[in-house]
């Protein structure tokens with residue numbers, strides 16, 4: 001009998017199965033052509049011309065369909081890219097809490113003194129991308145970013161569970177901390193300071209002044225849907241937005257079909 005250590009496949013050639021059944025080498029090299037990319041049905045809206053005039057109603061439909069399909073957790077998760085004053089980009093996931101058709105913006109909530117918050121203070125513009133693997137769809141949104149009114153952030157903060165509200169006070173998001181234990185102690189200390197139990201859903205915890213919402217105003221929207229042989233459907237909508245404080249659209253949407 002070979003000893004266990006001898007039977008083991010060397011790490012460099014071991015494979016694991018990912019969710020779509022593709023073989024992925026632990027080296028990070030994905031060898032198979034991804035079949036999932038070619039199987040999408042033509043999208044009822046994007047596959048024919050003329051293209052729809054309003055990308056935001058399409059985006060709302062797509063997000064709704066991703067939720068209805070129930071194929072992925074957090075279909076409202078989007079990668080949000082910001083940039084520092086020297087033009088160096090950074091990107092992370094956030095949850096889009098609302099696609100606001102009236103204000104033509106996407107809202108998300110975070111710590112304003114985090115890395116992204118500081119970058120948005122320096123350069124108030126962002127780009128976001130959603131990927132819905134079950135529908136083979138991608139949506140990109142770019143534009144100026146503003147802070148939401150305090151009252152709106154207060155309302156949303158109040159809907160969060162007590163431990164998340166305490167956590168928002170206890171965490172200086174993106175700052176270093178010596179250990180996880182130190183973080184947990186800070187959460188305990190914060191709960192004591194507010195004289196609340198983390199398990200009490202009705203506890204009153206105000207919103208930290210440095211935690212709140214942002215609006216990404218949709219200036220450019222690009223929608224993409226996978227089609228066979230990588231001949232994807234892709235279209236971009238753009239409109240001008242007046243500078244702050246108005247941020248009102250100053251033109252209508254111009255739509256252009258793009259090559260895949």
Ligand SMILES: Cc1cc2nc3c(=O)[nH]c(=O)nc-3n(C[C@H](O)[C@H](O)[C@H](O)COP(=O)(O)O)c2cc1C
Pocket residue numbers: 074077090091092093094095096108109110111114115116117173174
């Ligand atoms: C699916 C998912 C959703 C997330 N949603 C949020 C969010 O809504 N707000 C937030 O501040 N961080 C969220 N995070 C954590 C961020 O990705 C990130 O770690 C954090 O905001 C700090 O980013 P920064 O240092 O670039 O500011 C989420 C992470 C994941 C994986």
